Structure formats: structure tokens, C-alpha cells
Amino acid sequence: MIRIHNTETDEIIDREMDAEELKQYKLDLLSAAEAEKQFKEAATAKEALLNKLGITAEEAALLLS
Amino acid sequence: MPTSTDLVTDLPADFEVFGQAVDTDFVDLLGGANGYILSKASATDLDFAWIPNDQGDITAVNVTSPITGGGSAGAVTIGVSAASTSASGVVQLSDSTSTTSSVLASTPTATKSAYDLANAAIAKSTVTTAGDIIYRNATVPVRLGIGTAGQVLTVNSGATAPEWAAAASGGMTLISTTTLSGTSTSITVATNTYKDLVAYIYGVNPNATAALTLRINGITTGVYQETMTFGQENGVVAHNVNNYSAMNLSVNGAQAVQTGVTTNVWALTFRDANSTVRKLIATNGNYVNSANNNVTTIQTDVVSSATSAITNITVISTQTLTAGTVQLYGVK
Numbered sequence: 314m315i316r317i318h319n320t321e322t323d324e325i326i327d328r329e330m331d332a333e334e335l336k337q338y339k340l341d342l343l344s345a346a347e348a349e350k351q352f353k354e355a356a357t358a359k360e361a362l363l364n365k366l367g368i369t370a371e372e373a374a375l376l377l378s
Numbered sequence: 379m380p381t382s383t384d385l386v387t388d389l390p391a392d393f394e395v396f397g398q399a400v401d402t403d404f405v406d407l408l409g410g411a412n413g414y415i416l417s418k419a420s421a422t423d424l425d426f427a428w429i430p431n432d433q434g435d436i437t438a439v440n441v442t443s444p445i446t447g448g449g450s451a452g453a454v455t456i457g458v459s460a461a462s463t464s465a466s467g468v469v470q471l472s473d474s475t476s477t478t479s480s481v482l483a484s485t486p487t488a489t490k491s492a493y494d495l496a497n498a499a500i501a502k503s504t505v506t507t508a509g510d511i512i513y514r515n516a517t518v519p520v521r522l523g524i525g526t527a528g529q530v531l532t533v534n535s536g537a538t539a540p541e542w543a544a545a546a547s548g549g550m551t552l553i554s555t556t557t558l559s560g561t562s563t564s565i566t567v568a569t570n571t572y573k574d575l576v577a578y579i580y581g582v583n584p585n586a587t588a589a590l591t592l593r594i595n596g597i598t599t600g601v602y603q604e605t606m607t608f609g610q611e612n613g614v615v616a617h618n619v620n621n622y623s624a625m626n627l628s629v630n631g632a633q634a635v636q637t638g639v640t641t642n643v644w645a646l647t648f649r650d651a652n653s654t655v656r657k658l659i660a661t662n663g664n665y666v667n668s669a670n671n672n673v674t675t676i677q678t679d680v681v682s683s684a685t686s687a688i689t690n691i692t693v694i695s696t697q698t699l700t701a702g703t704v705q706l707y708g709v710k
Contacts, residue, residue, distance in 0.1 A: 314560030314698070320553050320567050320706065327559060337598055338561065338694070344623045345589040345696050352608055355616040370613055 444468070513540055528571060547710040550576060558582060558702030564692045565706060572708030575648040575688060579627070582642050582665075582695075582702035591624035593692045594648070594657065594684055598623045601683035610672040624694060625680045628665055641666055648688055657682040 315334060317326045330338060363370060403424050407416070410428030419427040438450030444459035444467035461467035463480050472482040475491045484492075500519045504512055509524025516538075525531075525542025534541045551572070556565050558579075567575075582590065602625045608616045627644055642665035649658040661678040693704060 314562075316556075316559040316563040318554065318556045318563065318565045320556075320565060321569065323554070325556075330562070334562070340598070341591060341624055341694050342696055345591055345626070348618075348620075348622060348626050349589060351618055351620065352606075352616045355618055359616065370615060 511540075515539060545710060547573075550707040550709050553706045553708050554704075556704045556706070558693055558695075558699045558704065561696070561698055562692060562694050563699075563704070564690060565704060566690050567706070567708075568689055570652045570687045570689055570708075572652055572710060573650065574709040575651040575691075576707040576709060577646040577648070577691065578643065578703075578705045578707075579646070579663075579693065580643040580703055583700045588628075588695050588697035588699075590627035590696075591622075591694045592627055592646070593624040593694060594659075594682060594688050595686060595690050596692065597682065597684050603681045603683075604678055605680075606676065606678045609675045610667060610670070611674075612670065612672045625659060625661070625678060625682075626676075627661065627663055627678075627693075628674075628676065648691075651688040653687065654685050657684050657688065 315328060315330050317328075318324075359370075363373060366373070368376075406419070406424065406426035410416075413431050414428040415431045415433070416426045417429045417433070419425045439448040439454045439456060441448035441456055444461070444465065445456055446459060447456040448454060459465065459467040461469045461481060469481065469483040471485045472479070473485050473487045474482070475484075475488050475495075500512060504519055505521050507523060510521045511524075512519050513522055514520070522540060522542070528545055529542040530545045531540055532543045533539070553567060553572075553575075554565060556563060579590075602622045604618070604620055604622055604625055606618045606626060608618070628642075642663070644661060644663035644665075647660045649660070651657070657680075659678075659680040659682060661676070661680070663676045663678075665674055665676070666672070667674040691704075691706070693702075
């Protein structure tokens, strides 16, 4: 379902996505999943590095300040 | 003719003379028509003429509407019908200036009252053009022509009259308030006259695993160069630089309800929204991460390759939204 709000006329239309919109929406789902995956990987890698160095995130930030 | 002292008479001849004299004297009595009457024709004795019997008093009263009654014998009664919108007749006068009657007629008193009001009113001819407004100068009502697009009504420097002037810049104007619905909510600003746009998104209630993204002008192809910092209250911090087909507002889903926490809010600034340069979008958001209930801060700086004025902002959710509000403001 998609909502379209025309702010000039204040008209609101709720309708099903057409084929093109649905296709793009499926791509958006993949993109969001990819973003989540990248953030998780970044957080995991960071945590692993801190463990390897034996310091906390605050100590790492202090080193870089 | 013989006299009473004549001794010898010739009666037949005398009667003939007499008869001829009578015929001569009363010849006017001959003729005439039924109902005719005798009338003196001159001052001469026995000079008469037959004339129609229509002399003297009225012989009949014949009437037509609105007069009623009439007759040709005895006492004759006549009247006049009352006037209406469909027939002539007599009308009652009225001083009223408020009656809606269709059968009363106004008096000069009523007419003057109406005239006095009309005379004291502002003349229609004061305004001449679409959009004109009327105000009073020192003495009389005058017109103020319509301003130009975007101008606002203000008071002149002498504080004596209204005038149109350019709107002051810098203030924020609420353009719209939109309730999020479904998986995609598109907000269109067909004519964007604002230099910058500011959007507040809050109260979003997606399912637990939903993630929110945002897109401008429907542009999809790898054009959101995103620098995102993502921190949670449990100490997890992540930093990511990448290109996406839409800018990320949340990762792992924004949880709608958690006791004691304002569940989510994002503030977005769209710089140079109505110009043809590439768009900078700065976002600060806070939400409760649905994956671990941690309050999450997300800061995103996006450069979009969009070089046309922003006329559309779309909020996309990976799950169906049941609540959420977008307030869109314009900044001159």
C-alpha cells in the first residue's frame, strides 16, 4: 500500500503499488537489508579489533583524540 | 281657416287647410326608431328631432380588471382587486425596509432609508481587478491592488496604510502534516518556493524488524552518498560510508513503544531544496532499536545527485506502518 499526499491540494490517495513501484520497493528491501548487514559487520569488526587490542571503545577514542 | 264669427264656411276646404297646417307643424314627429326620444332641434317652435335614448344619466357601468362589479340598472357597486405579482390592482403602502412581501409597495420613506444606506456604502467600482482589497485612507475607502506572488500584507513605514511587501526570510512555514501509512508515503510539493526544507518525522510505529529509508524526487539509482554514524546506548558505535538507492533513517528497525523513552524522532534538513545544485541532506535521529531495545542515535549526512528542486519526499518502510507523522516545513 502506498500513500500519496499532495500538499498543495491536501489530497491524500491510498492505493496499491503499481508494478513499477512494487519492483522498486523490492529493491529497497534489499538495499535496507544490505545497509543493516554492513553496519553489523562494521560493529562486529570493531568489537573484534578492540578485543584483540585489549582496550575499550572509550580507550580507543582517547587514543585517536 | 274660418273664424268663430264667419257665417259661411267651406268646412271640407277649411279642414284640408287645417290638416295641411298640422302636418306641416308636426312633421318632426314622424319617423324615429324604437326607443328613440324627441329632442329639440333648435329654438324654433315645434322643431324636434328623434335621437337615441342615451342622453343624460349613465345608463351602464361596464368594468374590466382590476375594477370589479358594475351594472346597467339600479344601484351599481364597483371595487378594485388587490395587486399581486401576476395581476394589476391596488397595493398597500409600507414603510418597511425589511419586509419580503410581494404585494406591498414601498413608500418614499422606505425608499429613502434604502437610498441612505446605499449612499453610505462602499461603491462597487472602488475595486477594479481580481485580488483587489479595500481599506480606508484618511478619508475614504480606496483599493489596494493585488501584490505579486509570495508577497505578504504589511503596514507601511508611516503606519498609515497596508501594503504588499516581500515576505521576511528565515522563518519556517509549516507546509504539511502527513500521517504515514502502508509501506510508502509520498509527500509532494509541486511548487517548491522554499530555499530549504525541514522535516520532522516522529511517532513511527512499524513492526519490530522494520527499517526506514527516505527518497527525494523518486530518484533511485545509487545516488545517495551517505556518511552515517550509528551509536547505541550499549556502547556499540558504527560508522559507514556508502552509496544507497535511498537514504537510511534507521537500521534494525525503529521500535514504536518502550516505557520511559520517546520512541523515535528524526530531524532532516534539505539544503538548497529549490535550486538546481546537488542536495545536501543532514539527518539526526533517535529511536529505540527493535533488535535490542537500545536507544539509538543515528546521524546521516547525504549528498544526493539530484539537481532539480525537491518536489517529492517519500518515506519507505520495510514493514507496513501503523502510525507516524511527517511535518514538513519550508524556509525562505
